[in-house]
Amino acid sequence: MITLYTHEISGHSHRARLLLDILGLEYQIERVDLMAGEHKQPEFLTLNPFGQVPVLVDDEVVLSDSTAILVYLALRYDAQRQWLPRDPLQAARVQRWLSVASNEVVRGPGNARLVKLLGAGHDLEKAQQMAARLYTLLDQTLEQGQWLVGDDPTLADIAIYSYTAVAHEGGVDLAPYPNVLAWLERVRDINGFTEMTIQPREEAA
Ligand SMILES: N[C@@H](CCC(=O)N[C@@H](CS)C(=O)NCC(=O)O)C(=O)O
CATH class of the missing domain: 1.20.1050.10 (Glutathione S-transferase Yfyf (Class Pi); Chain A, domain 2)
Structure with a gap:
């Protein structure tokens, strides 16, 4: 199961969510309360030491950075390679x-x-x-x-x-x-x- 750690105000998070939705992938949202500083707590820092959303967890894969997440999802789940062309x-x-x-x-x-x-x-x-x-x-x-x-x-x-x-x-x-x-x-x-x-x-x- 894919989990996306996000906050709704975050455009970086929206990028990742947008591709998940467009690819029609099943995923769950884990809201990180940025206003309460949850992204700087030890538990979240184990997922992303930079203390930022978004973070994607896909079974054993833990990945931060919105554009890295886009590349991962496109290469792993878009067999047609429309979203990241082969050329x-x-x-x-x-x-x-x-x-x-x-x-x-x-x-x-x-x-x-x-x-x-x-x-x-x-x-x-x-x-x-x-x-x-x-x-x-x-x-x-x-x-x-x-x-x-x-x-x-x-x-x-x-x-x-x-x-x-x-x-x-x-x-x-x-x-x-x-x-x-x-x-x-x-x-x-x-x-x-x-x-x-x-x-x-x-x-x-
Ligand atoms: N390079 C990162 C930047 C992510 C980023 O700046 N996220 C913001 C929310 S939009 C954040 O978590 N800020 C909290 C902080 O930097 O302390 C990415 O592309 O995902």
């Missing part, structure tokens, strides 16, 4: 966007959202400027095609989606980026898609 150049292009998801997305829209939602001590103006630069480039990329890499959605789209969908929560307006807005809708149309704002499963039950 070396396409795979490298997907990796390029996974790096953007771990860097520019976090430092831009991610940090702006943390300031606005939780009062985190990041420089809001700088984060919003980084977001504007990121979405200008993303908009240009999406002028060339429907998806970030190739003709079908890949891990690249999943990894960039989660924080982009809630960019407004960090005061980042996506109206100037029509290609990004249209792409968000295309991601929402993928079979199995689930939005980040849904209740954690144990509370919804």
